[in-house]
Amino acid sequence: MTELASTEAPAASVVAETDDSTARLHRTLFIAIAALLVVAPFVAYPVFVMKVLCFALFALAFNLLLGYGGLLSFGHAAYFGMASYVSAYTAKHWGLTPELAILAGTAIAGLLGALFGSLAIRRQGIYFAMITLALAQMVFFFSLQTPRFTGGEDGIQAVPRGKLFGLVSLADDRALYWLVAAIFMGGLLLIYRIIHSPFGEVCKAIRDNEPRAISLGYRANQYKLAVFVLSATLAGLAGATKAIVFQLASLTDVHWSMSGEVVLMTLVGGLGTVFGPIAGALVIVAMQNYLATLGAWVTVVQGVIFVLCVLLFREGIVGVIAKAIKKPL
Amino acid sequence: MSIAAEDIILSTSGLTKEFGGFTAVNGVDLNVRRGSIHALIGPNGAGKTTCFNLLTKFLPPTKGLIVYNGRDITREKPAEIARLGLVRSFQISAVFPQLSVLKNVRIALQRKRGDSFDFWRSEEVLSGLDGEAMRLVEAVGLGSFAKLPAVELSYGRKRALEIATTLALDPEMMLLDEPMAGMGREDVERIEALIRKVSENRTILMVEHNLSVVASLSDRITVLARGQILAEGDYATVSKDPRVIEAYIGSGGGHAH
Ligand SMILES: Nc1ncnc2c1ncn2[C@@H]1O[C@H](COP(=O)(O)OP(=O)(O)O)[C@@H](O)[C@H]1O
Numbered sequence: 001m002t003e004l005a006s007t008e009a010p011a012a013s014v015v016a017e018t019d020d021s022t023a024r025l026h027r028t029l030f031i032a033i034a035a036l037l038v039v040a041p042f043v044a045y046p047v048f049v050m051k052v053l054c055f056a057l058f059a060l061a062f063n064l065l066l067g068y069g070g071l072l073s074f075g076h077a078a079y080f081g082m083a084s085y086v087s088a089y090t091a092k093h094w095g096l097t098p099e100l101a102i103l104a105g106t107a108i109a110g111l112l113g114a115l116f117g118s119l120a121i122r123r124q125g126i127y128f129a130m131i132t133l134a135l136a137q138m139v140f141f142f143s144l145q146t147p148r149f150t151g152g153e154d155g156i157q158a159v160p161r162g163k164l165f166g167l168v169s170l171a172d173d174r175a176l177y178w179l180v181a182a183i184f185m186g187g188l189l190l191i192y193r194i195i196h197s198p199f200g201e202v203c204k205a206i207r208d209n210e211p212r213a214i215s216l217g218y219r220a221n222q223y224k225l226a227v228f229v230l231s232a233t234l235a236g237l238a239g240a241t242k243a244i245v246f247q248l249a250s251l252t253d254v255h256w257s258m259s260g261e262v263v264l265m266t267l268v269g270g271l272g273t274v275f276g277p278i279a280g281a282l283v284i285v286a287m288q289n290y291l292a293t294l295g296a297w298v299t300v301v302q303g304v305i306f307v308l309c310v311l312l313f314r315e316g317i318v319g320v321i322a323k324a325i326k327k328p329l
Numbered sequence: 330m331s332i333a334a335e336d337i338i339l340s341t342s343g344l345t346k347e348f349g350g351f352t353a354v355n356g357v358d359l360n361v362r363r364g365s366i367h368a369l370i371g372p373n374g375a376g377k378t379t380c381f382n383l384l385t386k387f388l389p390p391t392k393g394l395i396v397y398n399g400r401d402i403t404r405e406k407p408a409e410i411a412r413l414g415l416v417r418s419f420q421i422s423a424v425f426p427q428l429s430v431l432k433n434v435r436i437a438l439q440r441k442r443g444d445s446f447d448f449w450r451s452e453e454v455l456s457g458l459d460g461e462a463m464r465l466v467e468a469v470g471l472g473s474f475a476k477l478p479a480v481e482l483s484y485g486r487k488r489a490l491e492i493a494t495t496l497a498l499d500p501e502m503m504l505l506d507e508p509m510a511g512m513g514r515e516d517v518e519r520i521e522a523l524i525r526k527v528s529e530n531r532t533i534l535m536v537e538h539n540l541s542v543v544a545s546l547s548d549r550i551t552v553l554a555r556g557q558i559l560a561e562g563d564y565a566t567v568s569k570d571p572r573v574i575e576a577y578i579g580s581g582g583g584h585a586h
Pocket residue numbers: 348353371372373374375376377378379380
């Protein structure tokens with residue numbers, strides 16, 4: 001240690017350098033993603049890409065909570081699905097313009113997140129996960145029992161896409177696509193900012209070692225609740241947007257399997273990596289689309305992929321790449 | 330107690346902790362003088378770590394009172410204790426494994442900002458703390474590891490990092506639980522010198538098994554055995570106490586040098 005002491009002076013600049021090069025790499029990736037978003041609707045079906053983007057945003061929101069807050073929620077379908085219902089309902093029955101319907105859905109998800117989060121954060125680990133699951137099941141049964149609001153088994157169908165700001169018709173897939181792409185990019189940038197904010201630093205510290213963070217004077221529960229609400233809100237943004245894209249909100253959106261799917265996407269893509277959930281959502285949604293002919297077997301194939309992922313590369317797709325290039329992604 | 334009340338920064342009376350039927354800490358009356366280095370020693374299982382957990386509110390006491398700076402803190406929450414200037418380290422080395430060494434320290438410096446709920450701001454607002462964080466990292470001899478994730482440090486270096494993190498809060502009183510466990514001789518000397526240096530304007534209560542360190546650093550020693558205070562005084566007094574010698578030998582206490 002003593003002979004190394006002489007190298008102490010340059011160490012500070014080495015820190016700055018690596019952080020800088022990582023930031024540069026991330027900036028390049030953001031530009032690449034933006035470019036991909038621009039060309040995507042011309043080379044793939046816009047509806048397919050929009051589906052990927054909605055689920056990618058959902059997975060990004062989930063990863064914010066698990067990967068950076070260290071909190072495993074088994075009930076994220078509640079926020080995604082409830083926002084989907086509210087967005088569909090207000091667009092169809094109240095005649096809200098799409099941006100307002102999406103906003104309404106997102107806001108409700110945030111409120112629901114504040115309520116459920118404040119109950120769940122009182123417990124740790126698996127108990128926390130179980131409480132989030134139980135609360136999400138309550139939302140599912142509520143949705144099942146209130147067909148006047150949710151449309152019951154049928155869901156809310158034929159949701160009008162309406163006119164953005166009451167001006168631009170979104171009936172055309174291409175037109176809607178730009179809105180969805182903008183929402184996705186906005187969500188991604190916001191999450192990136194949260195992760196790299198003073199708040200994000202504290203969240204990561206609590207994730208790493210909660211008692212130590214508390215012993216430094218951080219009121220851990222307040223940070224956990226805040227990150228929970230942010231995650232639920234962004235999951236709601238994804239669900240509310242999805243309802244407008246597919247013109248449909250249904251029980252599938254609030255079902256526990258939806259909570260499971262977002263866990264799957266995040267793990268396949270790379271837990272605790274910034275870009276992993278996007279890759280995970282792409283893989284899972286593509287698989288569901290191309291393997292749709294297999295019917296119920298899709299679930300089995302998904303299960304096998306999940307098990308292989310966990311056995312072969314636990315860090316997920318992006319996690320493995322990050323390890324190879326020795327840079328956080 | 331004959332010591333004037335204003336000299337005492339931390340005191341407990343009748344502090345007791347029971348786990349089920351087992352009493353880990355039993356009626357401890359502890360008085361720590363302001364500005365002193367006070368050592369808490371005793372064989373393994375004596376209740377030292379439990380005492381620390383009680384003092385910093387990580388465990389609720391079964392009975393007893395804790396007064397810090399004239400204020401009853403028996404029922405405070407642990408994060409609030411830290412905000413009052415009473416900061417602990419942990420026996421099991423407590424670092425933030427995925428954060429870099431520098432960020433481990435910076436996260437403590439960040440407390441100066443108050444709460445950090447600003448999720449919309451770039452972490453670049455924290456870069457002003459990097460210089461101070463680096464100075465602390467260097468002070469514990471970790472300068473060349475600053476950018477390494479803490480998980481990659483050896484055990485002894487994690488302990489050093491923990492001390493740097495604790496110091497970053499500039500606490501009025503520090504509780505160190507076996508700060509030198511697992512360190513090589515060179516590092517023990519470095520940390521010993523550091524503790525002596527930082528003790529100039531603060532109070533330190535520490536648990537330490539390295540008795541030569543205890544002898545040279547501490548102003549006062551409390552010996553704990555089976556949850557009770559066995560003896561108290563300076564090193565010369567305590568080390569001659571037959572009950573202390575027996576407690577250490579009786580527990581196979583190979584730590585005595
Ligand atoms: N959470 C707990 N539950 C039950 N027993 C405990 C707990 N924590 C400590 N103990 C017991 O209390 C006694 C004192 O432990 P501790 O304070 O860690 O001792 P020391 O730090 O002096 O070695 C030990 O017998 C230990 O097993």
